[in-house]
Amino acid sequence: xxxxxxxxxxxxxxxxxxxxxxxxxxxxxxxxxxxxxxxxxxxxxxxxxxxxxxxxxxxxxxxxxxxxxxxxxxxxxxxx
Numbered sequence: 001x002x003x004x005x006x007x008x009x010x011x012x013x014x015x016x017x018x019x020x021x022x023x024x025x026x027x028x029x030x031x032x033x034x035x036x037x038x039x040x041x042x043x044x045x046x047x048x049x050x051x052x053x054x055x056x057x058x059x060x061x062x063x064x065x066x067x068x069x070x071x072x073x074x075x076x077x078x079x080x
Contacts, residue, residue, distance in 0.1 A: 003051075003059050007044065011066045014040040018070075018077045032077055041070050 015021035016030065017037035023030040044067050055063065 003055065004062055007047070007059075007063050007066055010040055010044055010047075011070060014044075014070050015073070018073050020073060034074070034078060037070075037074055037077070041067070041074060044070065 012021060014037050016023050017033045017040065019029045019032040022028055044063065048063050048067055051059075051063075
């Protein structure tokens with residue numbers, strides 16, 4: 001597993017919790033679970049903080065863009 005794969009896996013989980021992506025093995029998105037979405041975003045934020053300066057440019061960009069996108073989606077979901 002690569003760092004990028006880990007980040008994408010956590011992002012996918014967050015999208016499921018936000019009700020954007022289908023749960024594995026199902027055709028439709030499941031219920032929105034904002035606490036779990038927030039927790040996974042927080043994990044990505046911790047990874048971003050703890051790996052600062054140790055990622056290659058592509059990994060750093062991927063992590064930055066994913067965290068930003070998930071924050072925006074979280075805020076939209078929170079507003080309803």
